[in-house]
Amino acid sequence: MLMLRRALVSLLELEPDIEVVAEVANGLEILPQAQKHRPDVVVLDIDLPGMDGITAAYGVSRELPGCGILMLTNLHRTGNLRRALAAGASGFLHKDTDPDRLVASIRAVAEGRQVVDPELALAALQDGPQPLTPRELEVLRLAAEGEEAAQIAVRLFLSAGTVRNYLTNAVTKLGARNRVDAVRIAREAGWL
Template structure:
């Protein structure tokens, strides 16, 4: 990722009207650094060490709404795109987009426009909504990260039986064979 990030910074450095003011590897550093350097646009990947990019984008929107966010990711799933919109993201581009398109997207987002990969927009339009409740999604996300039922219960202040009920509910709602299959389905849809 350091190589890709460095290449992007170098590429954007060739643009006369774009100045890169920070380059970060960890999602936990996004909000504090943005508050310090005050960028017009934050280009963020979703899959980061520490805090994920969508959570960082949502926090950035809360504390610094004048900074617009552009997600640049390889996770081009309709559910992920919807989560990005809910986080207040102004742009969503896939990493396989042509390099020139990134610079144009940054300019457009800086001007207040929305920029979205057209194929992803159509896929999001055609895909179904997440059938899981917010709590079911939260429980499944923790299970997907490898947390055991007792650990999930402790972290969410729920009983073990309630956590098991949520997990069973996710399996049923997603028409999955088991919890692992439910995680796979939810990840493919971009819900977790």
């Protein structure tokens, strides 16, 4: 990871109109560094230690609404594309994108345009929307973190029966065997 990050920084520093103001190794460092340097664009890896890139993107888009966000991934999951766009990302590319295209994409995001890998965009259109409601996703996400129905109910100000109903709906809609299987399906699709 370090080698790839350094290679990307070196590539970008060759561009006369691009200045790299910070580089971080941990997702928890992204928002503090973005607040400190106020960049025009942040380039985020979707899979980071500490805090994933999508969660960091939510924070950046909330705290620095004028900052463009370009997500890089090696995961070919259309759910991640949807989640990244919902988090405020303006761009979503594979990590193996041609360097010239990557630089052009950073410029496009800086200009306020959207850039999405065409293969992922097509796959997202073919997959259709994810079937869970926002509340079902929230309950399933908490269940994925190991919380029991009673704990989820307290956190979300719901009854335990309502939480169980949301979990049952998620299991049914995903065609899962149980809630563990539902979590697996949702993770593999990139919805969690």
